[in-house]
Amino acid sequence: MADNPGASASYDIKEQDRLLPIANVGRIMKQILPQNAKISKEAKETMQECASEFIGFVTGEASDKCRKERRKTINGDDVCWALETLGFEDYAGPLKRYLNKFREIEGDRANQNKAGVIEEMEESSFNRSNQPRN
Template sequence: MTIIPNNNNNNKEQDRFLPIANVGRIMKKVIPGNGKISKDAKETVQECVSEFISFVTGEASDKCQREKRKTINGDDIIWAIIILGFEDYILPLKQYLIKYRELEGEKLNVPKQNQPQQPDQKPTFSYNSVYSPTGLLPQTSFVPTDQSFPSPFSPNSIQSQLPKQEHVDSMGHW
């Protein structure tokens, strides 16, 4: 008797994660050109950002259900991020949302025959692919490359909280 492993559970697990290629591409943007990112690091970040998205959208969804609405909008996401304690992200997100709405408003005010001939870039939200980045962000996203976002901690603050390397045994225990 041959037992074939059930990949259905693994596929369902992967469906709740952002595509790892997209995660890796974003990670590469913030490291030196000759830097390398391990598969384990990509998978860890993939899991963390997917969980963060689920956490925030779940809170926004609960708000919409309480208000008897069926559609989550950008304001609901910003509200959820504030409620969950991620205030440091609010300023850049609000700026992005304002710019996005300005661009979408321009599209609505220009007659269709005068708009450039491009495939429709309006984001669509698919229930099958909730975490698809193309479903959440327009292709013409507004993120200036020279913009830096404030960090809520200094790069050394985390390192100073970790025990010194000399106290780590061969098993990696402190």
């Protein structure tokens, strides 16, 4: 892109902005390896490039779907659909389960927050009504 003078400025993306942070990639890679294992810089960079490309590939497919449906926001269901469409069904299943669990937890958290706000409002109202008037 940078070496194409006719390219639009809005598509001129720096290399470091296109890739996942290498420290995060290395941390994820280390989680699966034995504690004494070492990972070369070249291996981290290769995985960084592959993971970033994969994310872009799947996101592009999800984005196309949203554009056709005249939506501006890609959601988790769109990503699952894109994975299945692109032949990554083995990833779509676990991601759907994760997404459902995430939504369930977020729903519970939202309900707890609502209950807490209502409780605070009731306490505040009670305290005001029980204060002596001058």
